[in-house]
Amino acid sequence: MAIAAYPNLLAPGRIGAMELRNRMIVTAMGVNFGEDDGGSGERVLHYHEAQARGGVALIISGACGVAYPVGQVQPWQVAISDDRYIPGLRKVVDAVHKHGAKFAVQLHQGGLVAGDDTRAGRPQWCPSVPEPMKGDFVDGFLLPELQAFASAGMPSYKVLTHEDIQVVVGQYAAGARRAKEAGCDGVEIHGGHGYLLSSFLSPKTNTRSDEYGGSTENRSRFLVEVVRAVRAAVGPDFAVWVKLDSREVGKEGGITLEHAKVTARLVEDAGADAITVSSYHDTGQGKLHSASNIPHEPNWNLPAAQAIREVVSIPVIASGRVEPEHADKEIAAGHFDFLAMGRKLLADPELPKKLAEGREDEVRPCVYCYTCVSKIYTLEATCCAVHPELGIEYLRLDPPKPQAAKRVAVIGGGPGGMEAARRLARDGHQVTLFEKSDRLGGTLRFASLAYAANEGLLDWLRARVEESSVQVRLSSEATPAVLAELRIEEVVVATGARRDMPAISGSDLPHVFSGDDMRRMMLGENSESLAGKTSLLTRIATKAGAATGLTANLDFVRKATRTWMPLGDRVVIIGGELVGLELAEFLAERGRSVTVVDDQPRLGAGLTLVRRLRLLTELREHGLGLHAGAKEIRIEAGRVCFTAKDGSAQSVDADHVIVAKGAAGDLSQAEAFRAAGFRVHEVGDCRGVGYIEGAMRSAMEAADAVNAA
Ligand SMILES: Cc1cc2nc3c(=O)[nH]c(=O)nc-3n(C[C@H](O)[C@H](O)[C@H](O)COP(=O)(O)O)c2cc1C
Structure with missing residues (x-):
């Protein structure tokens, strides 16, 4: 029986008076x-309706401004500061209810994080004037991102008087009343993430000496007054709960778990029906979301959720990169009661339904690329690298339907090609997928080796193609003659980027590998091109790996390369974009002393902002030399020489040099098929390097275009 797999996660539950069909919740996500x-409006409505249709029990809105525009953190944040917001919200709630899910609003005032206050020339509301932001946070920004982020200018502050505090308490109560009038089933009071209420909770930002500062009870007073006022406004039969930080990570003198336990008990006494357990961080640090509210560390907040549950008698909602299987066990063990998921449900809103139907293998996985969160930092609408429909549901209510079943050739079995093939087969077309190597995956295989989270997508795409009607032709070259013979009507070209060796002096030396050489060596793909560059033993080992199929198993490669890798101890990587940096991490983890050199002014293009910030910080922690803005780079026997940004002449010893640079779009195949008279659609990196997001999005567009033709 399908349900037996997740009996606890799929069991009904209750928060206050709100009955829930299972234990899965869409966590609050301000998605702009x-x-x-x-x-x-329509965009919010159809985004949430898709989540409700996917089988989740409860949807919590993104941070919704009770004092909007005061306290605003995003340009297209939702608001509940006036009765005029009720009709739009009611439509959202009705759409969600149609599918059996419940809807709650997250009540929010941005306080010290309200960049829009600064942008509009308003002061940020706060308990006391904060210390200036310190740290390496903006070092990893690329220049356009820095412009967006810095557009706010320098903040000014409004230290709240007792009268101001009462105004805010009233704004929360009025917001809750409006949510109830709109038909919502509950409200979550945002008491975390550095926003106004948590800036009072944190001893780091609250240095007041009145009854709202000092002891934990005093620092919790504002939140407790909000909970009481909200409860009074909505009555006993409406679910009201609080999101709390269990601690502030890397923020010396910030909230601790002991503080959070006290606050949790106080808000329970004040009338809260549940506690959502999160955590926060010091905003100045580069590893912003490693162990924090949107954690990279799996299960990061679970021990704290359990600790808080032990001191309260109301349900606890946990979140933070928790796999459903693990959540099911934790719920069974009584460690928490509900699982709120964010990124996983952006990647696949149908996750709850798929679990319930025993189709968990079909859940499209989040690859933890941080596209969604990074968009928030650069003041854009969220999107998802693996789920291109996210956020544009309202534009796709009637997506192009196939006019007729067509014979389609997809050329290239990388992520874009597999995704296009999967979609086209699903829509009833007869698809032949040509892949010139002996296995599917393309660049996603190497990307999965360097960043394991990508492997989930690789497996998912491969499984979808394998279970579909797509005819896969491996080790096959598609030519116009072959396609003509198959009477192909539409061609999707997904042949990837061209990677030329850039003009760097010494790049023809025997100790220099291109990114492609590295890929072939690691994955055992066609070792012939490595002849002369690697020892005979290495070539035999690489070939043997490929022949036995061992290197098809990426986990094996990951482990094997920890003990065996045909690279010397000192490696210089020329090229500091996504591929170069991920490779640097991969090699550093395997004990190599790595230096990255690039002529670009900043490293990490191609990585999403949040992931780049973390990776750069981690690489520095590993002790890697990182040189952006290098000039006159030249490779010599045993070393790489360049002029550093500060004008100094540098020489770095290198047993091997890897040039991970020079990838560019390549439309030559697309043009050849077009010239032969085929209708051609281009997908993925052949259009210019667009990584996973570009591949998945263009695959959707190509499938639409084939359908519409
Ligand atoms: C795009 C995005 C926006 C978010 N916005 C909010 C927000 O408005 N309010 C909030 O409390 N948490 C916000 N979060 C944090 C999530 O609620 C949640 O705590 C976090 O994503 C961890 O869950 P996950 O690992 O399942 O993604 C956001 C997370 C993401 C990914």
Whole structure:
């Protein structure tokens, strides 16, 4: 029986008076889908409706401004600061209810994080004037990102008087009343993440000496007053709960678990029906989301959720990169009661339904690329690298339907090609997928080796193609003659980027590998091109690996390369974009002393902002030399020489040099098929390097175009 696999996660539950069909919740995510005036319009509605249709029990809105525009953190944040927001919200709630899910609003005032206050020339509301932000946070920004981020300018502050505090308490109560009038099933009071209420909870930002500062009880007073006022506004039969930080990571003198336990008990006494357990961080640090509210560390917040559950008698909602299987066990063990998921449900809103139907293998996995969160930092609407429909559901209510079943050739079995083939087969077309190597995956295989989370997508795409009607032709070259013979009507070209060796002096030396050489060596793909560069033993080992199929198993390669890798101890990587940096991490983890050199002014293009910030910080922690803005780079026997940004002449010893640079779009195949008279659609990196997000999005567009033709 399908349900037996997740009996606890799929069991009904209750938060206060709110009955829930299972234990899965869409966590609050401010995704920037609101209207220009803070209204909840069509975009918000169809985004949430897709989640409700996917089988989740409860959807919590993104941070919804109770004092909007005061306290605003995003340009298209949703608001609940006026009765005029009720009708739009009611439509969202009705759409969600149609599918049997419940809807709650997250009540929010941005306080010291309200960049929009600064952008609009308003002061940020706070308990006391904060210390200036310190740390390496902005070092990893690329220049356009820095411009967006810095557009706010320098903040000014409004230290709240007792009267101001009462105004805010009233704003929360009025927001809750409006949520109830709109038909919502509950409200979550945002008491975390550095926003106004948590800036009072944190001893780091609250240095007041009145009854709202000092002891944990005093620092919790504002939140407790909000909970009481909200409860009074909505009555006993409406679910009201609080999101709390269990601690502030890397923020010396910030909230600790002991503080959080005290606050949790106080808000329970004040009338809260549940606690959502999160955590926060020091905003100045580069590893912003490693162990924090949107954690990279799996299960990061679970021990704290359990500790808090032990001191309260109301349900606890946990979140933070928790796999459903693990959550099921934790719920069974009584460690928490509900699982709120964010990124996983952006990647696949149908996750709950798929679990319930025993189709968990079909859940499209989040690859933890941080595209979604990074968009928030650069003040854009969220999108998802693996789920291109996210956020544009309202534009795709009637996506192009196939006019007729067509014979389609997809050329290239990388992520874009597999995704296009999967979609086209699903839509009823007869698809032949040509892949010139002996296995599917393309660049996603190497990307999975360097960043294991990508492997989930690789497996998912491969499984979808294998179970579909797609005819896969491995080790096959598609030519116009072959396609003509198959009477192909439409061609999707997904042949990837061209990677030329850039003009770097010494790049023809025997100790220099291209990114492609590295890939072939690691994955055992066609070792012939490595002849002369690697020892005979290495070539035999690589070939043997490929022949036995061992290197098809990426986990094996990951482990094997920890003990065996045909590279010397000192490696210089020329090229500091996504591929170069991920490779640097991979090699550093395998004991190599790595230096990255690039002529670009900043490293990490191609990585999403949040992931780049973490990776750069981690690489520095590993002790890697990172040289952006290098000039006159030249490779010599045993070393790489260049002029560093500060004008100094540098020489770095190198047993091997890897040039991970020079990838560019390549439309030559697309043009050849077009010239032969085929209708051609281009997908993925052949259009210019677009990584996973570009591949998945263009695959959707190509499938639409084939359908519409
Ligand atoms: C795009 C994005 C926006 C978020 N916005 C909010 C927000 O508005 N309010 C909030 O409390 N948490 C916000 N979060 C944090 C999530 O609620 C949640 O705590 C976090 O994503 C961990 O869950 P996950 O690992 O399942 O993604 C956001 C997370 C993401 C990914």
